[in-house]
Amino acid sequence: MNVEEALKKLDLNMCYQCGTCTGTCPVARVESAFNPRRLIDEARLYGVDHVLNKEELWFCTECFMCMEKCPQKVKITEIILALWEEAVKRGIKIPQKFVGLAKAVASTGISTGAYGGKGTALSGMILKKREKLGLPIPKIKQEVAKDIVESTGVLEILEGKSKEGGE
Ligand code: SF4
Numbered sequence: 001m002n003v004e005e006a007l008k009k010l011d012l013n014m015c016y017q018c019g020t021c022t023g024t025c026p027v028a029r030v031e032s033a034f035n036p037r038r039l040i041d042e043a044r045l046y047g048v049d050h051v052l053n054k055e056e057l058w059f060c061t062e063c064f065m066c067m068e069k070c071p072q073k074v075k076i077t078e079i080i081l082a083l084w085e086e087a088v089k090r091g092i093k094i095p096q097k098f099v100g101l102a103k104a105v106a107s108t109g110i111s112t113g114a115y116g117g118k119g120t121a122l123s124g125m126i127l128k129k130r131e132k133l134g135l136p137i138p139k140i141k142q143e144v145a146k147d148i149v150e151s152t153g154v155l156e157i158l159e160g161k162s163k164e165g166g167e
């Protein structure tokens with residue numbers, strides 16, 4: 001399936017530009033360059049080539065809040081993931097932070113808190129908050145995570161295509 005077909009399946013054309021996604025997005029609240037409503041609009045109007053090289057495409061944290069709130073049930077987060085996948089396939093340089101994430105998953109089984117490539121585990125503050133909310137610690141066995149990272153070759157792909165210095 002090519003990226004246009006994938007986007008069609010993800011209800012891209014159901015968007016009626018209400019802006020709820022952008023109003024809900026925690027990233028858009030602090031970074032005006034990032035606007036999921038506009039990304040959807042531009043991908044639809046001008047095609048994926050228009051958005052794939054945008055730096056702000058990578059600002060999404062994949063929190064899924066926009067998808068929860070979208071009145072049209074547009075799969076916004078999955079659309080962004082499909083665009084990321086297409087960017088990687090085309091060899092477009094991606095931010096350094098993803099190398100850190102892959103290394104953290106391989107060494108700890110957790111991706112959160114990996115920015116900077118140190119592979120750090122969840123911070124004490126996050127652990128406390130999760131405990132208070134009765135949430136489990138999302139973690140898979142480190143050996144399993146390492147196997148996945150090694151067998152997919154994701155680290156090599158990311159290292160070969162990531163921006164030097166990153167964000
Ligand atoms: S919330 Fe849904 S319908 Fe509204 S702009 Fe965003 S994607 Fe489009």
Ligand code: SF4
Pocket residue numbers: 021024025026027028036059060061062063064065066067076077
């Ligand atoms: S998934 Fe991405 S676009 Fe959607 S609310 Fe979260 S950060 Fe914003």
